[in-house]
Amino acid sequence: MKVRIVTPYRIAEFSDAKLVVFRTVEGEMGVLDKRAPIIAKLAITDVRIEFENSREVYRVVDGFIHCDGNSNVVVLTEEMGRPEEFDPHKYLGNGVESQQLSETGSGTVTK
Amino acid sequence: MSRGKLLQIKRRIGATQSLKKITKAMEMVSTAQIRKVEKRLGVVREFLNETKNIVSQVHFEVEHPFVTGNGQSALIVIGTDMGLCGSFPSEISRAAINLDRRENFDQIYVVGAKIAPSFKKNSKVARIYEYEYEVPTFDFTQLLVTDMLSNNVAKTRVVYGKFKNKLAQIPDVFTLTPFNEQKNNEYGDRYEFEPVGADFQVKLIEFYATSVLFSLAFETKISELYARQNSMRNATENAEDVVKQLTIDYNKVRQASITQELIEIVTGADALKER
Secondary structure: OEEEOOOOEEEEEOOOOOOEEEEEOOOEEEOOOOOEEEEEEEEEEEEEEOOOOOEEEEEOOOOEEOOOOOOEOOOOOOOEOHHHHHHHHHHOOOHHHHHHHHHHHOOOOOO | OHHHHHHHHHHHHHHHHHHHHHHHHHHHHHHHHHHHHHHHHHHHHHHHHHHHHHHHHOOOOOOOOOHHOOOOEEEEEEEEHHHHOOOHHHHHHHHHHHHHHOOOEEEEEEEOOOHHHHHOOOOOOEEEEEEOOOOHHHHHHHHHHHHHHHOEEEEEEEEEOOOOOOOOEEEEEEEEEOOOOOOOOOOHHHHHEOOHHHHHHHHHHHHHHHHHHHHHHHHHHHHHHHHHHHHHHHHHHHHHHHHHHHHHHHHHHHHHHHHHHHHHHHHHHHHHHHH
8 A cells, every 4th residue: 555645845655554544533543455435634643654564653733634445545734744753832822932931941831 | 537437437347246246146045045945846736736636536515605606706916025036026916906907806915025015005905914934834825714714705816926937937817716626526426525524625625725825825936036046147147248348448448548648748758859
């Protein structure tokens, strides 16, 4: 199965994937090879791509997943990255404020 | 007198040469920017293609202004924040003003500080976005779509700088909404959609509008950079010509003054001989 994560800034491609797991706005689901066509709205989720002996995990922000029924899965999203690259404060409100707070050593982040 | 003229020409040559250095530097800056931005153009095009692929599988039945076209009409003008790119920004604003005269839009959204003065006195302007981005961002186009939706915009046309080729960038008009569905998909019926219901289609059509606007803004940016490169190259070439002409003038005046001095010396010497 061929998996592509497409954002306005970069594209990541994977071939020979066995399983793709992600969370849509209605709940978690997995896609196997030759799955019937589906288009689903994604939540802010980790997309887990399982290969024969390994796995890759990418966090995506919003967007859609498109499985065309011919072993092609496209994840269309605004932003992607490794889960550890994401700053959770960005999604809690003012990212600049939270950065300043963390720099000054104050631990609390207010929305 | 000729000494003063010589100095004057010399000063002009110096000024033109430093001007040439500035325009040459600006040309090189825009070349470097083009290289950086052009790499991303392929990604942006791919992103838009994938969005279109998804949208082409969906039969839109939702009551959304972008689908039904029931609401206000708007013109979005995507221009530039910076000048020094020839007539590119003014051509865009002229095309937008002409289009508005023909179609009389309810609202106008202006992107770019350089074209903003042409619309400042226009009462239909809903919002002007100045210095929003160096390179277009998806966040910005989301903001634009949110503003349009909150102002009940349904019919949208976009004036942007089309990138025809490296030497030609022309203003073009794109009809963004109401969304024109292409009734050619035979596979769309096989698809499952999640979530089932109107919410999915609403989010998808807004995502589509955002993606298209993003790619148009990106294309305008590339056109702007190429327009700047071209105009700076022309300015450098013109400066070279001016320096060449001024050098010829300088040499002529210098030669004239030398000849004049020689004549004076020779005449003086002759006068002394005659005594």
